[in-house]
Amino acid sequence: MKNTITVVRRSVTSLVFMLFSSLEWTQPAAAETVVLDSAAPTVGQPVLFAPPEAPPAPEPAAKAEEKDADEEKKEDEEEEKIDPTIRPLQYFKDEFIASCCDEHSWLKDLQLNGYLDQTFTYNFNRPNNPNTNTFRVYDRKHAQYMLNMFQLYALKDPTKESRWGFAARLSMGLDADVNSPFNEENTDKIDFQELYASYLFDIGENGMLVKAGRFTTLAGAEVVEQKDNWNISRSFLYGWAPFTHTGVRANYKINDIYDFTFGVNRGWDTSRFDNNDSVSYEARLGAVCSDKLSMGTTFLFGPENEDNDSDNRALLDYVVTYKFTKKLTGMLNVDIGQDGAGEGDGGTGTAHWHGLAAYLKYDCNDKLSYAWRGELVQDKDGNRTGVSQTLWENTATAQYKFRENLIGRLELRHDQSDESVFTKKTGFSGSQNTIAASVMVTF
DSSP states (O other): OHHHHHHHHHHHHHHHHHHHHHOOOOOOOOOOOOOSSSSOOOTTSOOOOOOOOOOOOOOOHHHHHHHHHHHHHHHHHHHHOOOTTTOHHHHHHHHHHHHHSOTTOGGGGEEEEEEEEEEEEEETTOOOSSOBOTTOSSOOBSSEEEEEEEEEEEEEOOOSSSOEEEEEEEEESHHHHHHSOTTSOOOSOEEEEEEEEEEEEOOTTTOEEEEEEEEEOSOOSOOSSGGGSSSSSOOHHHHTSOSEEEEEEEEEEOSSSEEEEEEEESOTTOSSOOSSSOOEEEEEEEEEOSSSEEEEEEEEEEEOSTTOSSSEEEEEEEEEEEEOSSSEEEEEEEEEEEETTOOSTTOSSOEEEEEEEEEEEEEOSSSEEEEEEEEEEEETTSTTTSSOEEEEEEEEEEEEEEETTEEEEEEEEEEEESSOOEEOSSSEESEEEEEEEEEEEEO
């Protein structure tokens, strides 16, 4: 029995030894740890800490500034890059200059622009003899498509590097007929609205800019091009002021707030010919008080009646613009005028007129905006309208910008007078209501 137990014990021992002998033993990898000491550990020594990496060497200050300047220049070039679908004239001009002209050529400062303005107005008075909207400036025709303006514009502003400049603004369409000099027949609907040469004299810190030729007036809150106004139609005050002058005009920027303009010209809406032998004068004091508030006061003075050098016409015009919020902007235009010739139903003597126009514009977003204009004017002696009367109007305009260069507008307007002066289908009325639509394209 004892021998049997001994044999079994030896057999189990041999079996266990054989099993352990067949196993392959591997040493486990040491865990990666961070070395506190910068000295490299010896073989077999536990790694506690890894040595810190040396910080990159700083760039020289001059090299860093040069790199920043290059990046800013690249960003500016990207921002100034012209989209050929938005401004094709300027794009092709820039491409032409880049391919064949020196980088310092004056052509690099040349701006080329185009503009198309077309409207349709319906008058609920339905005037038909004549087919005219009374006292309107450009939206004159009832129930008729109007190609108001096709305009090509070339401009080179004077700079300290290139002190001379010029502007040529050629307008075609119905508006060109209205803007043409009053004593020159314009049946072809073509007019050089602006055509002048300019020079920046080295006077003071900012220089004095002088223009000689034909240019638009300094007076008023509104301008000729509809795209730069808030409404389709123009105010009564706009139609009672001049559109252009021909002469010499100088502008001097006094400081960061004020600038002053003074000019001598041939009078209201004259060009090659004058209706008398006297000159007229213009002056304007402008102020940009802040990024919210700006204002300007303009004074025009001189004889404006045919073959009359003694009876002067004077217009005092005040415009103030205030940005109430990022989306809401207001504007106010006040005019006081008189004419020594006393034309109109008031007879002889000095005639007077005055008026006020208030504006509000609200930008809902980058595409949609709404504008309102309210106006009250008095032509006391009938000098501006031919009838002694008081006029007022309310205008509401909605604008939608389909693209950066494509704008559509819809407008409702109500005109009222204390006299029956508005033409209707039969006879006259004391009021006039219109609805208008317009499409404008810049290129």
